[in-house]
Amino acid sequence: MKYVTTVDDQEYIIEIVDDQHVVVDGVAYEVDFESVSGQPVHSLLVNDRSYEAYVYPSDEGWQVLLRGTLYQLHVEDERERRLRASLGAGLAEYGEFHLKSPMPGMIVAVSAEEGQKVSKGDVLVILESMKMQNELKSPRAGTISRVRVRPGDNVEQRETLLSIE
Amino acid sequence: MFNKVLIANRGEIAVRIIRACRELGMQTVAVYSEADRQALHVRYADEAYLLGPAPSRESYLRADKIIAIAKESGAGAIHPGYGFLAERADFSQACEDEGLAFIGPKPSSIAAMGDKAVARATVAASGVPVVPGTEGEGSLSDEDLLNLAPKIGFPLLVKATAGGGGKGMREVNNLDEMPSLLQSARREAEASFGDGNVYLEKLVEGARHIEIQILADNDGQVLHLGERECSMQRRHQKLLEESPSPFVGEDEDLRQRMGEVAVRAAQAVDYVNAGTIEFLLDKDKNFYFLEMNTRLQVEHPVTETVTGVDIVKDQIRIARGRQMRHTQEDIQLSGWAIECRINAEDPYNNFLPSTGRISHMLIPTGPGVRVDTGVYPGFEVSPYYDSLISKLIVRGETRGEAILRMRRALEEYKIVGVRTNIPFHQHLMDSPRFMGGQYDTRFVEERFSMDSAEEVREGYAEIAAILATLVAHQQTERAAHIIQRGERDTSNWKWVGRWERIHR
Numbered sequence: 239m240k241y242v243t244t245v246d247d248q249e250y251i252i253e254i255v256d257d258q259h260v261v262v263d264g265v266a267y268e269v270d271f272e273s274v275s276g277q278p279v280h281s282l283l284v285n286d287r288s289y290e291a292y293v294y295p296s297d298e299g300w301q302v303l304l305r306g307t308l309y310q311l312h313v314e315d316e317r318e319r320r321l322r323a324s325l326g327a328g329l330a331e332y333g334e335f336h337l338k339s340p341m342p343g344m345i346v347a348v349s350a351e352e353g354q355k356v357s358k359g360d361v362l363v364i365l366e367s368m369k370m371q372n373e374l375k376s377p378r379a380g381t382i383s384r385v386r387v388r389p390g391d392n393v394e395q396r397e398t399l400l401s402i403e
Numbered sequence: 404m405f406n407k408v409l410i411a412n413r414g415e416i417a418v419r420i421i422r423a424c425r426e427l428g429m430q431t432v433a434v435y436s437e438a439d440r441q442a443l444h445v446r447y448a449d450e451a452y453l454l455g456p457a458p459s460r461e462s463y464l465r466a467d468k469i470i471a472i473a474k475e476s477g478a479g480a481i482h483p484g485y486g487f488l489a490e491r492a493d494f495s496q497a498c499e500d501e502g503l504a505f506i507g508p509k510p511s512s513i514a515a516m517g518d519k520a521v522a523r524a525t526v527a528a529s530g531v532p533v534v535p536g537t538e539g540e541g542s543l544s545d546e547d548l549l550n551l552a553p554k555i556g557f558p559l560l561v562k563a564t565a566g567g568g569g570k571g572m573r574e575v576n577n578l579d580e581m582p583s584l585l586q587s588a589r590r591e592a593e594a595s596f597g598d599g600n601v602y603l604e605k606l607v608e609g610a611r612h613i614e615i616q617i618l619a620d621n622d623g624q625v626l627h628l629g630e631r632e633c634s635m636q637r638r639h640q641k642l643l644e645e646s647p648s649p650f651v652g653e654d655e656d657l658r659q660r661m662g663e664v665a666v667r668a669a670q671a672v673d674y675v676n677a678g679t680i681e682f683l684l685d686k687d688k689n690f691y692f693l694e695m696n697t698r699l700q701v702e703h704p705v706t707e708t709v710t711g712v713d714i715v716k717d718q719i720r721i722a723r724g725r726q727m728r729h730t731q732e733d734i735q736l737s738g739w740a741i742e743c744r745i746n747a748e749d750p751y752n753n754f755l756p757s758t759g760r761i762s763h764m765l766i767p768t769g770p771g772v773r774v775d776t777g778v779y780p781g782f783e784v785s786p787y788y789d790s791l792i793s794k795l796i797v798r799g800e801t802r803g804e805a806i807l808r809m810r811r812a813l814e815e816y817k818i819v820g821v822r823t824n825i826p827f828h829q830h831l832m833d834s835p836r837f838m839g840g841q842y843d844t845r846f847v848e849e850r851f852s853m854d855s856a857e858e859v860r861e862g863y864a865e866i867a868a869i870l871a872t873l874v875a876h877q878q879t880e881r882a883a884h885i886i887q888r889g890e891r892d893t894s895n896w897k898w899v900g901r902w903e904r905i906h907r
Binding site: 239241243245246248250252254260262267269271274277278279280282284289290291292293299300302303304305306307308309311313315340341342343367368369370372373395 | 747751752753755756757758762763786787788789790813814817819825826829830833853863864865866867868869870871872873874875876879
């Protein structure tokens, strides 16, 4: 199977030949790949060089934490890529965005009202957890369509706090 | 004389204190909240008692319950650790009233150092230099403060007298913006501490935060155990400490002068047990008293590492009325120690706290490495308490060796289940300014970025790409398996035969 993997703006064409062989941009590598006791920590031997990294799924694709650096990656197989190319770009900015609580905690302040216009980076909610006050910011511009929490509310992880459209 | 100690705390510090008690042959009593039934301090202690629900005010802050448990269990002493009840004069007093030894200073010393304005006035009277400011009684009106401000000079800081952790603190650059900043500082102080009192202090630019550890026994002997460099902070939270300080370095004269002043400050309040005097140093090595922490500090291990003194054991010995085992001449700093605070915080997402179950953990070991932690695989990091989950301390013959060893240990340390600030520390170890010891209290906020070292590590992007692709590929294959398994696992002919038999 062939994949197109993007790190920052760099694209790699990676073909997984079998369990022991991958081809990266035309260069063949011998690999040995193990998940350490079923955890997101993975051990990889590439041509006998040993690497260890955390690999997490993320909203945008994958995150790899390797030697103290976090890489954001996007992995597509060729079919997905063709499909996306035929649909064209510019899908991302549509639809409602739901701001979800990244962790359990208590709402200290909600600095946006329904109907209010917000820009990217505006502080929407202040959430207290582990004795720290954390600012949750808007990831994009839009209008607040619904506010679901009030100061003093206790919220669970992944609970929707407000929506932007 | 007591032989059983109640530890009124949780997390890594409760474990640290239990270890000291064990080594001294003392019995230990743990207290815990409903969220901490499985915590390490409960598992390690000889006895454990439930305090109440998870929130601190219903558990670890319940002084009355803790004292009742101490009496019920026959503990003769209480060690408060840091945070929670550690700097509450009324708690120290209540212990004394109930005939329990409080492993810490007298109530009067805590009270004197607890109000920052009183503390400044007290130590200033004994000849200790303080940062220029309104060191009076601290009950000045806005009008008085506005009149005094130009005499101190700008920039200056408005600080809450009952303050701590940066709450109720404002930086003022000129007289025009001062009235509104005074208002907001008072409001925040009122909300945080129930006391809106503020005072002014000159802002020391390029300041270093350096503190001196002291130990004082009941016979009035006070020792200083060298300095700790604590300038590596973010939002007034310390992230990394080292001893000695690269800024003090070879300047033995400065070290001794600061030590002597620290001893004088402690004597000014009849201090007993372990304590820390915090100083601000300006770029010309002038130092000023900032405040005294009347408790064991998070970062005590760096001092233990370079002096060889077990501070927690000495705290217990002092509380048992023993004399100090060391003299000032015995205290020599040897080698270099660095401590990284490992917090459950995501450095790639604005240091947002991270909660969850720790599913896997690999602790660094080997020469010169010490880990103080209260968590283990299977433990749930809850949102109720602070995010410090571990302290990683290394020793080197030189600062260079300590940095290289810390790099090695950070790379070995694997924690799965919550995000941690380990990558932050790894970046720090690679930062030329840190390596050169060139940092002040604003370094992290103003001159540090998680992206800064990116170019150097470019070579690993390809490896990261291979890893992500392999994991994605594995996941697609597994998903394909699951779909196939949903299909009938026998041949269609057999299936039809069975179906017909049922419906005959």
